Amino acid sequence: MALWKGRLDGDTNAQMWEVNASISFDRRMAIQDVRGSRAWAEALERAGVLTGEEAAQIETGLAEIEEEFRSQTFSFAPGDEDIHTAVERRLGELIGPLAGKLHTGRSRNDQVATDFRLWMLDHLPALDAALDDLQGALVEHAEAALIPSPSPRGRREFSPLPLGEGSGVREGRPLIMPGYTHLQRAQPILLSHWWLSHFWPLQRDRERLADLIPRVSSLPLGSGALAGVPFPVDRAALAENLGFERAAPNSIDAVSDRDFAAEFLFTAALIGVHLSKLAENVILFTSAEFGFFELSDEYSTGSSLMPQKKNPDPFELARGKAGTLLGHLTGMLATLKGLPSAYDKDLQEDKVPVFTAYDTLAALLPVLAGALRTLTVNGDRMESALSPAMMATDLADYLVERGIPFREAHHLTGQAVRLALQKGKALNALTLGEFQAIHPAFAEDVYQVFDPQQSVARRASLGGTAPEAVKKQLQKAKEVMSEK
Amino acid sequence: MALWKGRLDGDTNAQMWEVNASISFDRRMAIQDVRGSRAWAEALERAGVLTGEEAAQIETGLAEIEEEFRSQTFSFAPGDEDIHTAVERRLGELIGPLAGKLHTGRSRNDQVATDFRLWMLDHLPALDAALDDLQGALVEHAEAALIPSPSPRGRREFSPLPLGEGSGVREGRPLIMPGYTHLQRAQPILLSHWWLSHFWPLQRDRERLADLIPRVSSLPLGSGALAGVPFPVDRAALAENLGFERAAPNSIDAVSDRDFAAEFLFTAALIGVHLSKLAENVILFTSAEFGFFELSDEYSTGSSLMPQKKNPDPFELARGKAGTLLGHLTGMLATLKGLPSAYDKDLQEDKVPVFTAYDTLAALLPVLAGALRTLTVNGDRMESALSPAMMATDLADYLVERGIPFREAHHLTGQAVRLALQKGKALNALTLGEFQAIHPAFAEDVYQVFDPQQSVARRASLGGTAPEAVKKQLQKAKEVMSEK
């Protein structure tokens, strides 16, 4: 029977019951619900509401229920509207009417908010660890493409990548690839640098998750329905007991605050965006036209129709799920918009998106890490894509170093590019005469600017693509990971 | 084994398999998948790809599989990646290697798009019927509040509402309530008019659903992976066979067109918005402060803590789920954004939001209809809320009829309102002297404008709140429903 019949007569409409009940999804917080109840019983005892004997009996019953959940032997009943009802019902079966004392001074409003926060505090570390693992895969690739192995791996030991020949350094030097802007070839960059460009967004995600924790860690329990608890419960002690940083300072706010859920969903959506960027790149790079990467068969799929196909499904799913994750965030914020104070039933819509977003990332992140770790780099394709025109900026800089203002140098180089296009030849195939007809500052040494190794080496400032800068960056990346 | 192993070696990573497989949700299209396959086998036979004997055997197998689905005796296997695989696997068990001929010339790309459209065509009528039923509940209330019962109900027989005394007409005349703008009392309106104001948005929703059908009803089957079918399949006949209005005109577009899913989700989200408006009103009107409506116990819930509570949960859920439905729409459009041509795996994200949105509305609409049908109207509370200041516009119109430009009449009436506020009395408690001090055009008959019945009666143009206009509107509402 529903906990709340109170003044209401007759049976609840069956369809209404179905729409209203939350047991299909909040059963997921069973462990948290029991943990919260155990702490509440203890708090009631300290407040003198339960005797030591009563509290002990309740504790014994709850411990048994927790064990039933852990061993998956708990039986739900048809009338179990939600996880709170299920636990209270079962407690009654185990210890009799005394079970009816557990709900003293609390409401499902503060109870469910507590369960939900406990659940999130329990699960954020796993998400953080999955991000860490994906970062690890990126760092492994970054290292392999930068430093001749066997290499000292620093404080954190990265597992050796079973990379193909093309994946690592070339003749003792870092592997170079075309960097793109607007998906047009822009400038040469180190592959290692590119891998690390996907590391930092995930690091920011982890920072956001860390920033979220104190806001999750505010205990609603003891807020009652909205007005607080009418017994002398020590909420600060209760918070500490349950591992919260503090008790929520306002009971009205506490029962309806779902900021933490929205913030989690935002963080998840932004993780999704970052994964979609990585995914878009991998999908491009595994196309026949780019040919920079090849996925392992283990992380690819084929076609039911076309026998030659090898599809980058995990990355397409990552890209697609970024959209879905955004939907979860939007839905939650739209649900919250315009609600009046304290608890409204609308808030029941909070859990499914959070659980789904968590499950999505918890399933996806290891797959992406695995797909990256088994991916093969085709260094030959990458380096053969380094067309001379990608050094046009270096060519302009060459003129800058000879005293010509950059804007003019840019203009002159543009002329050279156009001349080469007109003549149907590569930029570095222009003759010295042709260069000098554009500007007399061009000299014999102009052809040196077309060396991609020199191009990258010049960009040695912090954050730049020169090997020495990338080495420092890699070191920094390892440091921030190990700090966590 | 996966249908697509083709050129790929070794086992698929287990986590990858989990992320990639769609059987957990696309099994819902089992009936449609079999129906599509039966039609495909027939088309292959007509195209000379299958012999009559082969087609007959396949047909027998598929019929058996359909029966298994209908009787819920179909057993899924661990390797059933999706519903297509499951059906082909089972067909193989039933009829042997001949089953391998069914996939000739088709791809899961056109197959899944076909299944999905079939599913939607199968389910749109139920959604339309649920909207119709909710409209029926609104019309019943509109009629009860307008016309002394027993009343002739027109072509469509509405079930008699078991309404409380206050729900219907008052002394043989329609019930009047305060109309609000900005949630401030604005002008008197008929309750019947108010009920119908929720009818028309649902009517537009039904029009949108009807407009959607031709766009769903475009058959992808026969598009192959993206290039079309290499056998002489008559796609127009195939479309007709499957109940589609036409065969999709471009195979590349056909395998990736998810407009219909997005349009369905938009329509669902807008239905959600309309339900949220109704819900917000009912929540307000069932509050102690308004007190216009009372829900039946059957469609209310109580509190686990507060024994006096009677909460309008179904309407809060409707309001909250409007947010969630918006999330599904947003997620889908974000997923589609930026995809290149033809099928990409991202599209697999299309089904869960559509199924969820459908289920949400299919569960919610009958509950709302039931809650409305069992709701009691408190006519006394409504009519006692008709404060004299709500006739201020009528007072201005009184001056207008005496030749004063409306803008000045508005200004003068504003003065009267202020005077009444200052004197702490109702607007109609101003003395004639006080009125005339504001403007000499006020005469004895000014007090007649404060009669709400006269106020509503004046608004007799099409769409207005006068009883005669609302009667015509009600008639029109019944007509559009019966036209469907």
Place this chain on the structure above:
Amino acid sequence: MALWKGRLDGDTNAQMWEVNASISFDRRMAIQDVRGSRAWAEALERAGVLTGEEAAQIETGLAEIEEEFRSQTFSFAPGDEDIHTAVERRLGELIGPLAGKLHTGRSRNDQVATDFRLWMLDHLPALDAALDDLQGALVEHAEAALIPSPSPRGRREFSPLPLGEGSGVREGRPLIMPGYTHLQRAQPILLSHWWLSHFWPLQRDRERLADLIPRVSSLPLGSGALAGVPFPVDRAALAENLGFERAAPNSIDAVSDRDFAAEFLFTAALIGVHLSKLAENVILFTSAEFGFFELSDEYSTGSSLMPQKKNPDPFELARGKAGTLLGHLTGMLATLKGLPSAYDKDLQEDKVPVFTAYDTLAALLPVLAGALRTLTVNGDRMESALSPAMMATDLADYLVERGIPFREAHHLTGQAVRLALQKGKALNALTLGEFQAIHPAFAEDVYQVFDPQQSVARRASLGGTAPEAVKKQLQKAKEVMSEK
């Protein structure tokens, strides 16, 4: 002075005024506001509220105001809170206190809803025309890539494309390109077929716009604040006068119905999605790695730093703006969610997103059409990308035609693909012996399946990529365009 001072004393707070006023954006509906007022004056005259003389004076004044708006000589005043206030204020300056009679029986609630719908009805044709023009560019390319020019262009004359040599047919036959799924090379398709795959989504968008019109075309005017008009105004005649299909049937619904705005924004967002798909493809195809397309300089940009760059900015903007358009839709629906009946000020948030979405598409569509029309196709690059493995499905079909069930044929072909990969040679470079070792059904004629022309020619069913099917499709496309 504000029209609404009524009972309120003192000055409105200046910051509040700024937040509240809508003149900065609703001035855009000036013409529509005057048109509505002219029709309203006429309706009031017919209803006997205005004399013929009064109506004529008001008409003269409004005509002058309309002329001021058209000639951009209208001067706004600081107190012009919104366009309605501005017009009424100016009318007072022109014709004196009689201007105060115009607002008789109407409210800004029904007035603004009318203006907004008039604005949309005025602007939908331009959007439809811009879509038509973009479709035209697609059809021109489709035709050029299919049929040796000079070609008869059918009922609708398409302007000749100034295409580069590679853009059109090859040696009198249609140009073939690689078709992709999962961005992996899948099967050969006609370039013409590909162009048309972007035609049909836009056609569906135009259908959605057409479906929207009847729902926009429902006149709110005469609904007053929410209760209707208290004078005998003939709203059906008023609707006809203003070009609406009908008068809104319920005044309460009429003043708050913003479905048409939401539906417009959905249609705009889906147009955005379609443009983003086209854009993603063009961005890919103009990359150095694909090299299928080259944009004209006229529709490209460069880099302030890198002199060699040529960027596909219009297509990147189209892709990016698809996201922004989705934001407008989401914002509108979230704003509407949970509002109670009739007008609430929240609804003022409706115009900026609609205007912005319209402007975005009105500016973007011609740019994309222009960019497409001046784009050069590199047929050589396309055809050289037709690798033999893309005919693997044809190879399986070869076995099917020799009696082998497709599923087995797929499996055998997969073996051939793997063997070719292992031997590091193209699929069609396997020896007959190697083929026959896989299955004896392979014969000398197996090598014919690797001809892309034969591959496309086989897919001749409705919607397929065979030249004859694409010709019919092109004809159909021209027909649906000319029907509009």
Place this chain on the structure above:
Amino acid sequence: MALWKGRLDGDTNAQMWEVNASISFDRRMAIQDVRGSRAWAEALERAGVLTGEEAAQIETGLAEIEEEFRSQTFSFAPGDEDIHTAVERRLGELIGPLAGKLHTGRSRNDQVATDFRLWMLDHLPALDAALDDLQGALVEHAEAALIPSPSPRGRREFSPLPLGEGSGVREGRPLIMPGYTHLQRAQPILLSHWWLSHFWPLQRDRERLADLIPRVSSLPLGSGALAGVPFPVDRAALAENLGFERAAPNSIDAVSDRDFAAEFLFTAALIGVHLSKLAENVILFTSAEFGFFELSDEYSTGSSLMPQKKNPDPFELARGKAGTLLGHLTGMLATLKGLPSAYDKDLQEDKVPVFTAYDTLAALLPVLAGALRTLTVNGDRMESALSPAMMATDLADYLVERGIPFREAHHLTGQAVRLALQKGKALNALTLGEFQAIHPAFAEDVYQVFDPQQSVARRASLGGTAPEAVKKQLQKAKEVMSEK
């Protein structure tokens, strides 16, 4: 002329130019653009790229340009595509070809990202201050409703509220109001407690803004187009010079990282949600039916039609704009989804939503603060709404204190509520006999539980609604504000 003509010939299409140019909105970052350029010139000098003399000239020119922006005398030219172009163009006019040296080693990619971050760092404090001010208004009300004035106001002096008689304490004790859940009367709470329930969400918003700062404060400048700067620029010093916490660690990431924009928009959207909750409440409480609050005329509007209306427009706008703010967030994330590495033009869509969201909140927050500060509380209406049934939980607790398990006590109290409803009388009008017929534990003192003052006083734990708990909460609120 565009900075980027480079290799491109001919004129850019005029419509394309319009779509592409960003000057209409990025001019807003003029000051930041100049500041970034001044720092860059200094960095180039330190790197030996500019001589001291050159740097000084550039500095002089940029200082003059900054002055022109500050005095609003800067003239934009038709060819000013963006703010960077405008500044470089103007610098050329002022100092000649030397201006062309300023762009050495940088790109608009790193430049615009720097400008945007500088702009945000410049504006976050104003947003924080506006939130602080709104919190101040809440605290003032909380204090006035709790503590007999004149009161010591603590470290932070709150301006005295010009409150009406009903706004403050009642007979030396805190004002009590009905607390609602599900918009049904739930339990008595202190008005002061309710005000503070809106304080804490804003406090969390401020924490989120504070958490955002380090992520904004990562300098992109020196990342070039994507590969870094090819001159020995000390980026750490440059970061310090510009007030950034650090230089971005990866140049590829730095030019496309828009996490900070998304995070800002999320924070803005959540602020919007919090304002919408406050707004929904104020709208409800200013309705005639609740009548708890009255807005000042200064922050209200009327109706153009209905002279008696007084509408809570600022709060409706706040609620509506919450939807629009969500749209901005959604749009941004959808735009970012699926982009490949480094800069793509899609990112140009980042600024308008951020600027608009900022402007929305910067305009709205002071209006809400002003509206709250001038709002009058009607204490009589509040306290008269405290119906006896709101003490039903206290009644159950009464039984709990007499040893009855809460669940049973809840059940028995429910019976009492039903009995009172059946008898049509208030819960506290049941006779002792009637109470005792339900359970003999009821005694004479049962009627004391119906005193709202005792009800609130019982909820004295941390965060509860008892006066002593609220006093501590208020003290805490003042502390966290003053810590900022």
